[in-house]
Amino acid sequence: xxxxxxxxxxxxxxxxxxxxxxxxxxxxxxxxxxxxxxxxxxxxxxxxxxxxxxxxxxxxxxxxxxxxxxxxxxxxxxxxxxxxxxxxxxxxxxxxxxxxxxxxxxxxxxxxxxxxxxxxxxxxxxxxxxxxxxxxxxxxxxx
Amino acid sequence: xxxxxxxxxxxxxxxxxxxxxxxxxxxxxxxxxxxxxxxxxxxxxxxxxxxxxxxxxxxxxxxxxxxxxxxxxxxxxxxxxxxxxxxxxxxxxxxxxxxxxxxxxxxxxxxxxxxxxxxxxxxxxxxxxxxxxxxxxxxxxxx
Numbered sequence: 584x585x586x587x588x589x590x591x592x593x594x595x596x597x598x599x600x601x602x603x604x605x606x607x608x609x610x611x612x613x614x615x616x617x618x619x620x621x622x623x624x625x626x627x628x629x630x631x632x633x634x635x636x637x638x639x640x641x642x643x644x645x646x647x648x649x650x651x652x653x654x655x656x657x658x659x660x661x662x663x664x665x666x667x668x669x670x671x672x673x674x675x676x677x678x679x680x681x682x683x684x685x686x687x688x689x690x691x692x693x694x695x696x697x698x699x700x701x702x703x704x705x706x707x708x709x710x711x712x713x714x715x716x717x718x719x720x721x722x723x724x725x726x
Numbered sequence: 727x728x729x730x731x732x733x734x735x736x737x738x739x740x741x742x743x744x745x746x747x748x749x750x751x752x753x754x755x756x757x758x759x760x761x762x763x764x765x766x767x768x769x770x771x772x773x774x775x776x777x778x779x780x781x782x783x784x785x786x787x788x789x790x791x792x793x794x795x796x797x798x799x800x801x802x803x804x805x806x807x808x809x810x811x812x813x814x815x816x817x818x819x820x821x822x823x824x825x826x827x828x829x830x831x832x833x834x835x836x837x838x839x840x841x842x843x844x845x846x847x848x849x850x851x852x853x854x855x856x857x858x859x860x861x862x863x864x865x866x867x868x869x
Contacts, residue, residue, distance in 0.1 A: 587775065598771075604763055622745050623772075625747075629769055632729060
């Protein structure tokens, strides 16, 4: 898999991968950017969320569970000193699926985390999962 | 640092982080998507490229080295079986900087990789760097 990021001006880059979709990146305002795109570390979190989110909808579809909402919230702690890498990331899955078997929804999240999600396994941080189904927290593996 | 991805339809998600820039994500065509955004694993690569790319332009600026082009090409190998995580990523830095001291450009790349790049240190893959200055390969740490 290949991708490329190309400098535009100041701290602004444009990313392009095999899929052909451009993504704009920029540094945080404090270091003099013009805020023309998402922060690089945000893209890592979004990539993680999208990866596991796509897993979830694929697994729920296979389980024939109907859903109205699948949001994945990502809350990352970073090391205090440079390079300030991600150390812990909590993924909160907010899923609205009326009449769904809650155990099956939890199973879908575990399958993504443990077996399928390429991004989860490509990051070095410790990951935790919280599952909220129809507004009720039904699973939380944070120690 | 926080971000969120929200399911839209089929395999299409929209990501949003603290910076406020939306990023569209979608699954590869083969699994029935409508190709409405970048692939999640591409975002990991672009985040990595943007992170180190921003480092490079900041360091070159501090070194008072003028540049016309900074492209970072990312070539990732993935494990053959699910979860198909990234195992090796080669970053090729293509930098056009007429009259630049090549050793300083190499030093900028090493500083990013070894000290500053949050994304490099947040991924579990083995990273390698190739540096091309004004069309000439001047550094390659692949074993």
